[in-house]
Amino acid sequence: MTKAPTPKTGFWEGESLELGRRYAYPPESLPLLLDYLGAEANMRILDVGCGSGFLTRLLARSLPGVHVVGLDADEKLLELARHQLVEEGLRDRVELLEGNAYLLPFEPESFDLTTSYTVLCIMSDPMKAIQEQIRVTRKGGFVSAVTCFCHTDNLPHYHGRYPLPGNHRVDELNYQLWRTWRQAIRPRLLDVDHDIVNQDILWQFRASGLKDVRIDGHLMLFSPGDDRVSIEEGAAYASASHRLTLERLEKWRHEHGEELAEAGFSHEDFEELLELKRARYEYLQEDPARVREVMEVFTDPLIITRGTKA
Ligand SMILES: C[S@@+](CC[C@H](N)C(=O)[O-])C[C@H]1O[C@@H](n2cnc3c(N)ncnc32)[C@H](O)[C@@H]1O
Incomplete structure (x- = not known):
């Protein structure tokens, strides 16, 4: 078995992530985002690379009966996520853990849905991370990811x-x-090959043996x-x-x-x-x-x- 890469978490600023996410979606479009990700009420959900917790909180706030685990390798961002959870009264539905997306600290088939938001697209070995997500997802459960175009040098x-x-x-x-x-x-800072583009993520979902692979998308717009x-x-x-x-x-x-x-x-x-x-x-x-x-x-x-x- 190949050794899992150590996490290179990058240089994310919590304040900037929070600000960007706060203005990213008109509220009426959020149910569609959750639907695309495969998130439903009463699920046990893992948010890999949760950062300051935008998606973790959205899932916990929007879906009755869910239990959400947010995992990230950056303790600073987790601290911010903890603070925000308390502010929003969501502590009892969410668990936050420091950990490595390449070596998830969970038993096989622990979740109904494993997902991530702008994480696979910045990783050096997204396939390894997808395989870990698959391992901890139950049969018939969903594996999903939101990815961006930051490697393509083409952000409008x-x-x-x-x-x-x-x-x-x-x-x-x-x-x-x-x-x-x-x-x-x-x-170099992220330890990635900048040739990795989103097409690879799609291909890797298919190559990893997942079924019913589908692609949706949206344009995040701050105006x-x-x-x-x-x-x-x-x-x-x-x-x-x-x-x-x-x-x-x-x-x-x-x-x-x-x-x-x-x-x-x-x-x-x-x-x-x-x-x-x-x-x-x-x-x-x-x-x-x-x-x-x-x-x-x-x-x-x-x-x-x-x-x-x-
Ligand atoms: C662009 S940020 C996105 C954060 C959050 N999902 C959001 O959308 O606001 C990427 C996140 O992935 C985390 N990350 C990167 N590699 C990781 C790894 N191998 N294990 C755990 N977390 C990782 C970083 O610490 C960072 O929080």
Whole structure:
């Protein structure tokens, strides 16, 4: 038997995960997400790589009689998940465990559904993780996963238009930075081969022996200037999102500026991008109502793959 890879959990920021997830779905679309994942009332469910617990809480909150186990290798994120569970009064339906997705600490056939949200797509050996999910799922139960396109260098992102100089340039620099980051730095931090794309996840579901494999999907869309969102809420989202982006960029520049420059994104480009981003952040800070005026949209296509254990 091959040795299971040790978990490389990456560099996920709980605040950013929570923020993204909070605005990802209009409430009316959530039942569809649960349906695609194969989640039903009274199930025993495992959420692998639960992070700060977005999906864990959604399952526990939405489905009567479920027992949900959230597992993650990052204790910091689990701490945040614990805190959120208490806030929402969901403690008695959920168990949180530190553990490795490649070596799940459960007996065979312990769950009716094992699932994960944006985890397989960032792993070095997704097949090994799928096989572990299958092992701990009962016969006739579901194995599912939400995966994103972060390996494909092709995330659409519309930045809105500001009455400030540099609209075109900010798009260009942002694209170049993310492209360089995904190609030159991120695979090493996550210990993944960046050729892994979502097609492989689908193929691996089939190759792993799961039956009735099906694919669904949706487009996660953040549009804080949308009229369905109040100005206060939209401005709070846009402001937090810009702040977290600036913090992340400062961190990347500090920790990986040299490597990025060697890979083609120069120090001058970085400075220019930060300046343009800071100006946009300050512009929104001056008047919350401007969130409508600039109408930024952030999008992320997600695929939901599901199979049945034979
Ligand atoms: C992109 S985050 C997604 C978190 C959460 N599912 C969500 O959607 O908000 C990826 C998560 O996978 C976890 N992870 C990655 N590799 C893992 C492994 N081998 N075992 C356990 N957790 C792992 C990370 O710690 C992180 O919380």
